[in-house]
Amino acid sequence: MSTPNPNASRPAQILVVDDEPDLRTLYELTLLREGYRVEAAGSVSEACEHLDAGRFDAVITDMRLPDGLGMQILQRIQQDQRSERCVVMTAYGSAENAVEALKAGAFDYLTKPVDLKQFRSVVASAVQAPAQVAAPNRPTRSAETIEPTEEAGKSAPAIGGSGAAALERLVGESEPMRLVKARIAKVARGMAPVLVRGESGTGKELVARAVHACSQRSDGPFVAVNCGAIPENLLEAEFFGARKGSYTGSAQDRDGYFQAARGGTLFLDEIGDLPLAMQSKLLRAIQERSVRPIGSTQEDAVDVRIVSATHKDLHAEVQAGRFRQDLFYRLNVIEIAVPALRDRREDLPALCHALLGRIARDAGMPAPTLSAEVLLQLAAHPLHGNVRELENLLHRAVALSEGDVLHVDLMGTTTAPAPLERTLEPPPAAAPPAAQVAPAAPARAPATVPPDLQTYLDEQERQILVRALQETGFNRTAAAARLGLSLRQIRYRIARLGITTPHGDDANGFGSDE
Numbered sequence: 458m459s460t461p462n463p464n465a466s467r468p469a470q471i472l473v474v475d476d477e478p479d480l481r482t483l484y485e486l487t488l489l490r491e492g493y494r495v496e497a498a499g500s501v502s503e504a505c506e507h508l509d510a511g512r513f514d515a516v517i518t519d520m521r522l523p524d525g526l527g528m529q530i531l532q533r534i535q536q537d538q539r540s541e542r543c544v545v546m547t548a549y550g551s552a553e554n555a556v557e558a559l560k561a562g563a564f565d566y567l568t569k570p571v572d573l574k575q576f577r578s579v580v581a582s583a584v585q586a587p588a589q590v591a592a593p594n595r596p597t598r599s600a601e602t603i604e605p606t607e608e609a610g611k612s613a614p615a616i617g618g619s620g621a622a623a624l625e626r627l628v629g630e631s632e633p634m635r636l637v638k639a640r641i642a643k644v645a646r647g648m649a650p651v652l653v654r655g656e657s658g659t660g661k662e663l664v665a666r667a668v669h670a671c672s673q674r675s676d677g678p679f680v681a682v683n684c685g686a687i688p689e690n691l692l693e694a695e696f697f698g699a700r701k702g703s704y705t706g707s708a709q710d711r712d713g714y715f716q717a718a719r720g721g722t723l724f725l726d727e728i729g730d731l732p733l734a735m736q737s738k739l740l741r742a743i744q745e746r747s748v749r750p751i752g753s754t755q756e757d758a759v760d761v762r763i764v765s766a767t768h769k770d771l772h773a774e775v776q777a778g779r780f781r782q783d784l785f786y787r788l789n790v791i792e793i794a795v796p797a798l799r800d801r802r803e804d805l806p807a808l809c810h811a812l813l814g815r816i817a818r819d820a821g822m823p824a825p826t827l828s829a830e831v832l833l834q835l836a837a838h839p840l841h842g843n844v845r846e847l848e849n850l851l852h853r854a855v856a857l858s859e860g861d862v863l864h865v866d867l868m869g870t871t872t873a874p875a876p877l878e879r880t881l882e883p884p885p886a887a888a889p890p891a892a893q894v895a896p897a898a899p900a901r902a903p904a905t906v907p908p909d910l911q912t913y914l915d916e917q918e919r920q921i922l923v924r925a926l927q928e929t930g931f932n933r934t935a936a937a938a939r940l941g942l943s944l945r946q947i948r949y950r951i952a953r954l955g956i957t958t959p960h961g962d963d964a965n966g967f968g969s970d971e
């Protein structure tokens with residue numbers, strides 16, 4: 458038997474709402490056995506009476522009730538800005554109800570017939586970390602917490618230390634960034650899937666990390682997966698795991714990303730690059746909340762929150778038949794649009810300051826100062842590559858500057874591959890950034906037999922890839938063609954070897970693939 462609410466002195470209180478007496482008893486007994494205190498209601502009006510009489514940590518409600526819908530109970534909780542987390546039970550196959558409930562602020566949903574193991578696990582996460590829940594008139598502000606802003610709604614929880622730090626890492630106080638942060642604080646608490654949209658280099662991954670850090674899953678893992686970088690034939694094993702002997706070379710059982718992210722967040726970056734066949738399997742995993750490793754006859758239940766990101770217009774991808782509509786619908790329950798840098802130019806000074814601080818810290822040197830003149834120059838520059846381009850530019854400036862004065866060379870910056878050459882000669886850990894901009898050198902034959910063949914071969918491969926990329930203006934499709942590789946193969950190799958290109962995995966703008 459699990460111990461609910463380990464931090465609380467009292468057992469968590471749960472209100473169960475279902476009009477079928479047998480089911481109500483089953484849920485009640487299951488919860489009582491887990492150590493919760495349970496009250497039960499058979500209709501919307503009865504549930505409201507219980508809500509009038511007291512407070513609960515969670516409300517679990519059926520959708521169809523004799524005098525109305527479970528949604529009305531959820532709406533009541535929202536309207537009264539109450540702290541109860543609401544879990545809605547929907548009939549099998551009614552995905553629309555589940556998505557609608559999540560959009561309306563439900564913490565999570567369960568599909569009927571309810572699997573009791575899943576029931577226990579969903580209730581456990583709904584009542585977890587009650588100390589973070591700021592009930593009305595009982596704010597939990599402390600030195601380590603920040604309150605979400607008005608867009609977040611007054612019933613949103615205060616954000617704990619790791620969440621506050623993650624939001625701080627998202628530099629920018631412009632109106633669009635303030636809205637993004639408020640939205641993160643508001644949506645982090647539930648289980649609803651989040652889709653982060655935005656141009657390449659705008660900080661989508663930082664946003665996804667902040668959603669995780671602000672959620673009650675922040676102690677669990679954050680597993681980031683670049684969907685475009687995995688060879689198609691490996692996707693299923695990478696996502697769902699594989700049993701020993703299930704394919705050539707699989708000498709032992711392997712967990713996939715879903716298992717690795719249990720209790721935490723699975724971040725699916727570049728979701729628009731997932732092949733259609735894999736989209737169906739992902740949809741199934743999300744719907745069933747379980748995955749079947751390759752070669753296994755058993756399903757593994759997985760408790761993960763999905764956050765995905767894309768720089769593509771997924772609506773257009775759906776129209777073009779390249780992205781499944783039903784999967785889009787499932788992933789896009791909550792959308793966070795990250796603004797391009799051109800739409801928040803006022804954040805430029807703060808961003809430069811933060812990025813220079815980070816670059817200097819990594820290089821073990823004092824942060825150089827940026828003159829007003831250089832800032833003006835930067836403000837007039839298009840910065841199509843968004844924050845990543847700005848970061849690359851500052852990297853190069855730090856490496857090339859002498860003394861404390863920072864000179865920024867904006868000539869041809871959109872093509873300049875600042876951090877890419879870092880990978881040509883892996884510098885020692887605290888090497889100054891100058892080492893990161895060494896020009897590409899052709900592969901040299903080893904004078905002696907290399908002590909570690911794999912490292913040596915990786916280095917050769919890295920140099921060849923970097924050269925091909927440079928010679929094709931960072932167009933990975935062209936570079937792949939030069940090397941006799943497919944786009945997917947070159948992406949995989951780029952990711953495996955940690956090569957950073959000016960546009961990352963971008964498929965837009967200069968140096969694009971498509």
Ligand SMILES: Nc1ncnc2c1ncn2[C@@H]1O[C@H](COP(=O)(O)OP(=O)(O)OP(=O)(O)O)[C@@H](O)[C@H]1O
Nearest residue numbers: 626627628657658659660661662663844845961962
């Ligand atoms: N608001 C921000 N504050 C500080 N750093 C930022 C911000 N936005 C982005 N960055 C930095 O810019 C770089 C790119 O950010 P990130 O990888 O999150 O972007 P992305 O939108 O996910 O890019 P891609 O579409 O290529 O995956 C990172 O080094 C990140 O730390």
